[in-house]
Amino acid sequence: MKLDFLKPKSPPLIGVDISTSAVKMVELVEAGKNLSLERYVIEPLPKDAVSDGNIANLEAVGEAVKRAHRNLGSRVRNVAVALPSAAVITKKITVPAGQTESELEVQVETEANQYIPFALDEVNLDFQVIGQSASTPDEVEILIAASRKEKVEDRVAAIESAGLKALVMDVESFATQAAFELIEKQLPNGGAEQTVAVVDVGAAMMHINVIRDGQQIYTREQAFGGNQLTTDIQRKFSLSAEEAEAAKRNGGLPDSYEPEVLQPFMDLLALEISRALQFFFTSTQYNAVDHILLAGGCSVIQGLDEVVASRTQVSTMIANPFLNMTQSSRIKTRQLLVDAPSLLIACGLALRRFDP
Numbered sequence: 302m303k304l305d306f307l308k309p310k311s312p313p314l315i316g317v318d319i320s321t322s323a324v325k326m327v328e329l330v331e332a333g334k335n336l337s338l339e340r341y342v343i344e345p346l347p348k349d350a351v352s353d354g355n356i357a358n359l360e361a362v363g364e365a366v367k368r369a370h371r372n373l374g375s376r377v378r379n380v381a382v383a384l385p386s387a388a389v390i391t392k393k394i395t396v397p398a399g400q401t402e403s404e405l406e407v408q409v410e411t412e413a414n415q416y417i418p419f420a421l422d423e424v425n426l427d428f429q430v431i432g433q434s435a436s437t438p439d440e441v442e443i444l445i446a447a448s449r450k451e452k453v454e455d456r457v458a459a460i461e462s463a464g465l466k467a468l469v470m471d472v473e474s475f476a477t478q479a480a481f482e483l484i485e486k487q488l489p490n491g492g493a494e495q496t497v498a499v500v501d502v503g504a505a506m507m508h509i510n511v512i513r514d515g516q517q518i519y520t521r522e523q524a525f526g527g528n529q530l531t532t533d534i535q536r537k538f539s540l541s542a543e544e545a546e547a548a549k550r551n552g553g554l555p556d557s558y559e560p561e562v563l564q565p566f567m568d569l570l571a572l573e574i575s576r577a578l579q580f581f582f583t584s585t586q587y588n589a590v591d592h593i594l595l596a597g598g599c600s601v602i603q604g605l606d607e608v609v610a611s612r613t614q615v616s617t618m619i620a621n622p623f624l625n626m627t628q629s630s631r632i633k634t635r636q637l638l639v640d641a642p643s644l645l646i647a648c649g650l651a652l653r654r655f656d657p
Contacts, residue, residue, distance in 0.1 A: 313377045314468060315370075316476070316650030319362060319456065321351050322504035322527075322598070324369045327647040328377060329626075331655070336483075337627040341647070343640060344369035348542065353505075354385030356455040363462030370463055380460055381469035381650040386508070386520055388452045389472045392416045393431070395440040405430075409445055417447050425453045425470070446472060469653050474520050476649030477501065477510050481594070483622040483648070488592060495591040498581070499620065500574055501645060502597040504528050509577045511590065519581050525573045527599045530566045537562050567605050571612035578613060596620040600642040622648045 318325040323346055328339040350361040370378075394412050396405065409428045410421060417424060424447045434440040453470055460467045481499055485492035494514065501508040505526045511519040527549075534545040538554065548554050554562075574593065582588050593615050595606060600619050610617040621641040628634065 312379055312468070312654065314651065314654035315373070315375060315377050315380045315465075316647040316653070317366065317369075317380045317382050317460065317465075318473075318476075318644075318647035318650060319351060319356070319366070319382065319459065320346075320503055320646075321354075321506070322346055323643075324362070324365045325644055325647040326369050326373050326375075326380075327644055327651040328373065328375050329648070329651045329654070332627050335625070335627060336652075336655075337629060338623050338632055338637075339629050340373055340375060340631060341637075341640070341644060342369050342373045343643065344372065354387055355452070356459055359455065359459055359462070362459040366459055366465065367463035370465060378465050379468045380465050381471055381653040382456050382460060382467050383471040383473045383476045383646060383650055384448050384452055384456065386472055386474040387522060389446055389448045390417055391447075391472070392445045394443050394445060395434045395437065396443055398433070398439050398441045405443070409443065413445055413447060416445070419449060423450055424448060425450055469650070471650055471653065473508070473646050474510050474517060476646045477508070477596075478512060478517055479649035479652045480620075480622040480645045481510075481512055481649075482515070483625070483652075484594060484620055487618075487624060496587060496589065497592045497594060498574075498578060498590045498615075499594045499596060499645075500577070500600075502526055502570065502595070502599040504598065507573060507577070507597075509574075509581070511581055511587075518587070519585055521577055521580060523573060523577055525570070527597075529569070530563070530599070533562050533566055534558070563602070567602060567608045568612075570599065570605065571609045574609055575613050578615075590615055593617040594620045596642045596645045598643050601639050620645055 316327045324344045327341045329336050330339045344365050346365050347361050350358040356362050396408050413426055426447045428443050428445045431442040431444055434442050457467045477499055488495060496511060496513045499510045503526045505528050507523045507525045509521045510517055531545045531549055534540060534549055535542060578590060593609060595617060606617045606619055619642055622645060623637060623641055
């Protein structure tokens, strides 16, 4: 089974993000020169159906994908999905320019052998020519991406069991970067010459992508996320996991919730982000970031952006890739404001249909 990891495609596509807590789908269409958000859906996943980015319960995930697609109400059955960055080995190499596709394939396989700790027949391997090498004009830069076959096959199986077709297999950090390009325009100076940390706080993991001038310069994952807040609520108010999760989303907790549970959680999250930035500074030549973009379900907690800005002393905003898009009449604008930061990866994947 040949899967194009990074190859562009142009038929209509839905972006499908399978995260720890939900299946998220986004469909974008062209509206004149702009993009329009046609429809989106967030379908919760049962607990532990996806764990550490791996599909643990294929049947449950397949069912959730099926429900999500039904609720999305789209005729499009082709989808772009992504693997967690931790499941993919990426490496940039430079090779002599002017080679044919098949010559490149041979060279990529030879190079890949050095970097990949598995037998090549156990992996899905793909590459993309990035462009001319900055240092040597007669060479081109190539990005190699490789993942264990079972990681790819699990995601494809979940998609196919819902009657959909996986046309594109991407990497979550690349999808985040694609969506970031939509947000970058909202930054001063269009984001030029600025170092931006995109912090996506999911249910179980916090993903940090640092981007400068369209290039991803650093990526890191930390085991911290919204589940921590659910656990704190459970403990403090003697609730079940389901009750705590529902209360977190819909409110109705005692007055002591904010000062005794929510505020300490926000402080801890800001500390984790600050710590992640310290890791970035110590392992690269950079010693500052210009902006923090908060994404993921936690980012919409009222006032979190201020807590993070105050702790890190960095200007902080909530990520919304749809801000400059038109929207179809079926989109509820107020609900989209709440959901948008969670849809970064799904949006980045949906953009794949417009690849040149």
